[in-house]
Amino acid sequence: MSxxxxxxxxxxxxxxxxxxxxxxxxxxxxxxxxxxxxxxWRGMLKxxxxxxxxxxxxxTPVMFVLMFTYLFGGAIAGSTGAYLDYILPGILVMSVxxxxxxxxxxLNTDLTKGVVDRFxxxxxxxxAPLLGSLLGDTxxxxxxxxxxxxxxxxxxxxxxxxxxxxxxxxxxxxVFAFGLSWVFTTLGLLLRSPNAVxxxxxxxxxxxxxxxxxxxxxxxxxxxxxxxxxxxxxxxLASASRGLxxxxxxxxxxxxxxxTAAAIAAVFMPITTRLYRRG
Amino acid sequence: MTPLAIEATGLVKAxxxxxxxxGVDLAVPSGSVYGVLGPNGAGxxxxxxxxxxxxRPDAGSARVLxxxxxxxxxxxxxxxxxxxxxxxxxxxxxxxxxxxxxxxxLGLRRAAAKERAAELLEAFGLAEAATRLVKNYSGxxxxxxxxxxxxxxxxxxxxxxxxxxxxxxxxxxxxxxxxRMLVAGGTTILLCTQYLEEADxxxxxxxxxxxxxxxAEGTPGQLKASVGSGALHVRLLDPGQRPEAEQVLARExxxxxxxxxxAALSVQCADGDRGAEAVAALTRAGVRIADFSLGxxxxxxxxxxxxxxxxxxDVEEQEAAA
Numbered sequence: 083m084s085x086x087x088x089x090x091x092x093x094x095x096x097x098x099x100x101x102x103x104x105x106x107x108x109x110x111x112x113x114x115x116x117x118x119x120x121x122x123w124r125g126m127l128k129x130x131x132x133x134x135x136x137x138x139x140x141x142t143p144v145m146f147v148l149m150f151t152y153l154f155g156g157a158i159a160g161s162t163g164a165y166l167d168y169i170l171p172g173i174l175v176m177s178v179x180x181x182x183x184x185x186x187x188x189l190n191t192d193l194t195k196g197v198v199d200r201f202x203x204x205x206x207x208x209x210a211p212l213l214g215s216l217l218g219d220t221x222x223x224x225x226x227x228x229x230x231x232x233x234x235x236x237x238x239x240x241x242x243x244x245x246x247x248x249x250x251x252x253x254x255x256x257v258f259a260f261g262l263s264w265v266f267t268t269l270g271l272l273l274r275s276p277n278a279v280x281x282x283x284x285x286x287x288x289x290x291x292x293x294x295x296x297x298x299x300x301x302x303x304x305x306x307x308x309x310x311x312x313x314x315x316x317x318x319l320a321s322a323s324r325g326l327x328x329x330x331x332x333x334x335x336x337x338x339x340x341x342t343a344a345a346i347a348a349v350f351m352p353i354t355t356r357l358y359r360r361g
Numbered sequence: 362m363t364p365l366a367i368e369a370t371g372l373v374k375a376x377x378x379x380x381x382x383x384g385v386d387l388a389v390p391s392g393s394v395y396g397v398l399g400p401n402g403a404g405x406x407x408x409x410x411x412x413x414x415x416x417r418p419d420a421g422s423a424r425v426l427x428x429x430x431x432x433x434x435x436x437x438x439x440x441x442x443x444x445x446x447x448x449x450x451x452x453x454x455x456x457x458x459x460x461x462x463x464x465x466x467l468g469l470r471r472a473a474a475k476e477r478a479a480e481l482l483e484a485f486g487l488a489e490a491a492t493r494l495v496k497n498y499s500g501x502x503x504x505x506x507x508x509x510x511x512x513x514x515x516x517x518x519x520x521x522x523x524x525x526x527x528x529x530x531x532x533x534x535x536x537x538x539x540x541r542m543l544v545a546g547g548t549t550i551l552l553c554t555q556y557l558e559e560a561d562x563x564x565x566x567x568x569x570x571x572x573x574x575x576x577a578e579g580t581p582g583q584l585k586a587s588v589g590s591g592a593l594h595v596r597l598l599d600p601g602q603r604p605e606a607e608q609v610l611a612r613e614x615x616x617x618x619x620x621x622x623x624a625a626l627s628v629q630c631a632d633g634d635r636g637a638e639a640v641a642a643l644t645r646a647g648v649r650i651a652d653f654s655l656g657x658x659x660x661x662x663x664x665x666x667x668x669x670x671x672x673x674x675d676v677e678e679q680e681a682a683a
Contacts, residue, residue, distance in 0.1 A: 098484035099539060103546040108514050109468035111439070120465040128453050131494060196447030200510065203413050204466050205438040360416075 117210035118217060125218020128188070129225070136222055139184060140229050143177035147233055150297060158298060163238060170234040171251060171323040172296030175316060177230045178223045178259045179291065183283035185219045186266030190276045202358075209355045216263050223256045243329035251326040254339060258319050261343030264350035271357040295320050315342045366391040366518050366549040367412060371421035374407050381407040383573030384421065389566070394540065394550045396564030396581075398557060400664070404573040405553040406446055409520045412551070413443045426517055442516040446523050446553075448507045452496040456487050456506050459495060463513045474513075481509040485539070501532025508539055518549045525559060537562055557663055561585070569667060577667050584663065591656050592618075593630040593639060598649040600624040606648045613639035630655065 112120070129136060147169065150158075155165030189212070192198045201211045231248055241248050266283050273279050293307070294316040300308050311317050315338070322335035367389035374382040382404040389395040397405050410416045412425055414434035422429065428436040443449065450459050457478050464474030482491045485505045495503060504524060511519055521540070525533040540563055544550060554560055560567045561581040569577040569584065577584060585591075593614065597606055600623040607617045607626060614628045614635065630636045636655045643650060 096538070096542065098480075099542050100546065102480050102484040102509075103512060103515055103543060103548070108439075109470075109473070112466060112468040116468075117466055120462060123465075124451070124454070124458075124462055127458055131453050131455075192451075195452060196445040196449040197451045199410075199413075199415060199443060199445045199447075200449035200463070201466070202415055203438055203441065203443040204463075205435055206466055 111205055114207035117206040118214035121211050121214020122218035125215050126221055129222055139181045140226050143173050143230055144233060147173050166237055166239050170239045171327050172320045174227050174230045175255055175320045175323055176291050176296055178227050178255045179287055181223050181226045182259045182263040183266050185216055185263040186270030186279045186283055187276045189267050189270035190279045208359050212267060212354055212358055220256055220260055223259045227252045241327040243327055247327045247329055251323040255323055258339050258343045261347040264347050264354055267354045268350050290316055364391050367425055369423035372411055372418050373420035374411060374418055380573050385575055389551060391549050393565040394544055394552050394563045396560035396567040397553045397570055398560045398567050399570035400555060403570045405570060406522055409522050409553055413520050414438055440517045442511040443520045444507050444511045448503045450495050450507050450510055455492050455494055457491040459510060463510045467514045477513055485509045501528050504536055520551050522553045592627045593636045593655050594627045595653040596651040597624045598651045602648045606643055609642050609646050610639055613642050
């Protein structure tokens with residue numbers, strides 16, 4: 083057999099492989115929480131190794147802040163400063179919600195590679211890969227949101243409620259995003275390619291963001307549209323964030339936002355888990 | 362009698378109208394490599410995916426190391442590991458991170474997972490590439506990492522789906538060596554392959570599968586015997602000498618097959634000595650030879666002998682794997 087020589091020259095070292103094979107006892111299975119946190123860790127490693135993906139979703143909102151504030155700000159709100167106060171919490175919402183689409187894209191990418199097969203053949207809590215990945219994604223949401231807030235401050239935005247208000251708003255947006263991201267993981271499991279998930283995701287989230295109070299005060303809209311915009315959860319999230327950042331939080335809005343997030347998660351979490359299990 | 366590691370009866374899985382697996386029975390003894398041999402689309406991957414509890418069979422049943430794949434999937438997952446046809450590693454992480462990830466998911470503590478990752482990277486010749494992203498690995502490195510990930514905790518049974526498809530010969534030999542060492546260490550391996558040579562090199566028993574059914578079973582020797590033999594392939598320096606070569610080979614070995622290549626011919630030949638004599642006879646006759654080989658029957662020849670049709674590629678398996 084000529085393979086003996088090639089082995090020592092290039093690849094696996096025989097003695098080391100034998101030792102590696104022999105040396106493991108099976109540890110007790112990880113707890114559900116530990117498995118989920120391991121997947122969250124994986125998500126954060128990806129932020130480190132593939133930062134482009136975070137950039138992709140951050141650049142659009144940054145451009146929107148600049149464009150809307152300086153191009154339309156004066157026309158819409160009388161001055162760019164006044165409009166920045168209005169739009170910044172809205173863009174925070176937009177920025178974080180756009181990032182949720184990528185949770186579905188990432189899951190679909192995993193499926194098209196073989197790595198999901200390995201996860202599914204491990205003796206772990208079956209929802210751990212999904213829950214953990216989304217927990218890891220919340221780090222992404224926080225980063226994306228922070229970029230927008232820092233940009234706002236640089237441009238002269240001074241939130242009335244200061245740092246605590248901003249943190250509360252960011253937390254609310256991230257919690258809502260966590261709920262919403264289950265919609266996109268469901269899409270991620272149903273559609274055939276990462277691109278299809280991206281297109282379908284933005285086809286939904288883009289118009290919903292524009293038909294909300296993110297950019298303009300709904301009072302200025304024609305009646306039918308105004309009703310729609312007022313009922314849009316993204317509007318409620320935007321005004322709740324605005325309230326928190328300005329220092330006049332509306333508990334009603336906040337509760338609606340949290341309730342909506344919980345409802346979305348309650349419907350789509352089981353669907354996602356079921357689809358993932360089926361493979 | 363060794364206990365059976367896998368005992369499958371009448372496994373069926375259909376995707377729409379296509380019965381990808383159509384009543385597969387398998388009896389895989391513990392402690393050896395068992396080969397499942399077949400062309401693309403024969404149902405190999407689907408069979409493995411059922412046994413590894415990734416998909417549920419539509420009919421039939423199977424026990425893996427004593428655990429039922431439908432009613433006790435978690436128990437099965439606790440004792441097997443899977444190396445899929447697509448390398449089942451995360452391209453966006455480094456090799457080291459991949460192994461730590463799997464170690465943590467198997468329940469190792471952080472320090473133990475790191476230590477184990479380092480040990481495996483060293484053993485599989487990946488220590489230098491440990492901190493590189495897997496997307497920059499070569500096919501052979503990726504495969505080795507994949508197998509390393511499968512033995513972070515040494516499994517009792519390992520599913521290997523076409524572990525050397527697409528690898529260069531050197532990487533293929535490395536993977537074969539690793540498989541041999543795993544078996545020597547006591548792991549049972551179910552190996553899916555399209556290559557008779559691979560099954561012949563590694564497996565003690567082989568099931569040949571076609572259109573979702575097992576069409577033959579036995580040791581590599583028995584299978585090859587059922588096909589008849591291997592063949593002597595000769596390529597001449599001068600295509601003009603082919604009639605002469607044909608005469609000599611026909612006299613030495615029997616019916617000669619003229620290849621599409623005008624300088625090439627082949628003839629059935631099971632016996633190395635007689636093959637060598639035939640080559641010597643060619644040289645004595647003044648026929649100049651560019652190269653010659655005494656090969657085992659190919660999968661195509663096995664299939665031709667067993668089924669009457671060649672191992673044509675099919676689209677079903679790709680769909681099933683997707």
